[in-house]
Amino acid sequence: MEMKEYRAALVAGWKVIVATVLVALLIGGAVAFATARSSEPQFASSRKVLLTVPGTDSPDGETYEESGLTARTLSYAELVNGTAMAERVIEELGEGSDVGTVSAVAISSTTVLNVNVTHGDEEQAKKVADTYVQLLPEVIAEVDEPQDDSGAVRVTLISSEDGFVVAPSSGAPRIMLLALMMGLGLGVGWALLRYTASTEAAEARP
Known part of the structure; x- marks a missing residue:
């Protein structure tokens, strides 16, 4: 894929990317909260x-x-x-x-x-x-x-x-950063796959 195709895929799939990142952050927040509670002073x-x-x-x-x-x-x-x-x-x-x-x-x-x-x-x-x-x-x-x-x-x-x-660090910042990266990676990957599939389908039409 060329750069303009990457941009087109990200623009077309921005809603999917945002939704995936939000879900990942929610899961990461829950994990960070549970970890913080288990590491009370x-x-x-x-x-x-x-x-x-x-x-x-x-x-x-x-x-x-x-x-x-x-x-x-x-x-x-x-x-x-x-x-x-x-x-x-x-x-x-x-x-x-x-x-x-x-x-x-x-x-x-x-x-x-x-x-x-x-x-x-x-x-x-x-x-x-x-x-x-x-x-x-x-x-x-x-x-x-x-x-x-x-x-x-x-x-x-x-x-x-x-x-x-002193209780061990809950690692909340690291957990949230990992959640953000995973959510962003999954969202971008899914957007690229959708764009590629739709482009191939359009090219396959007579």
Whole structure:
């Protein structure tokens, strides 16, 4: 096709091009809106705690791994990450409470746990993190079933950190640009096909 034929095709099919671009932008807008809603800001609360396990102190010359304390700390981290602990926290905060996303990480070669809570509500994130720390000794005691008070694990709060977690970019501008390009490409392509088909049909007539 020559340049004048391209121009003629675009002029003849401008309505199709505009309609295709508008539809693509509407779809792109819906996708961008849904993406933006799924990437709402989150708040994070972190509590670092020291676990003191009486009767299992690391002997002189032995590492925490050799004395078995690391294995116990890892098991307590799994306890925090489990559903049973979450249920206890929900019971303490009130039925229907949302604990958000909770994760506990055992710091290597120590008996220190990092309890991290991510939630859409700042105050709720703090409350959930504090409640986990508060209930942890009780839940550990129930699991370990110590024979006397000397065997109970003590949980000592070392530090608290509360902050804002920046949500990932929704990418709305990029989505809308892609929608525009796709709509324009489809519209122009369809207009050229229509023009070519109508021209060939006209030339084929006797």
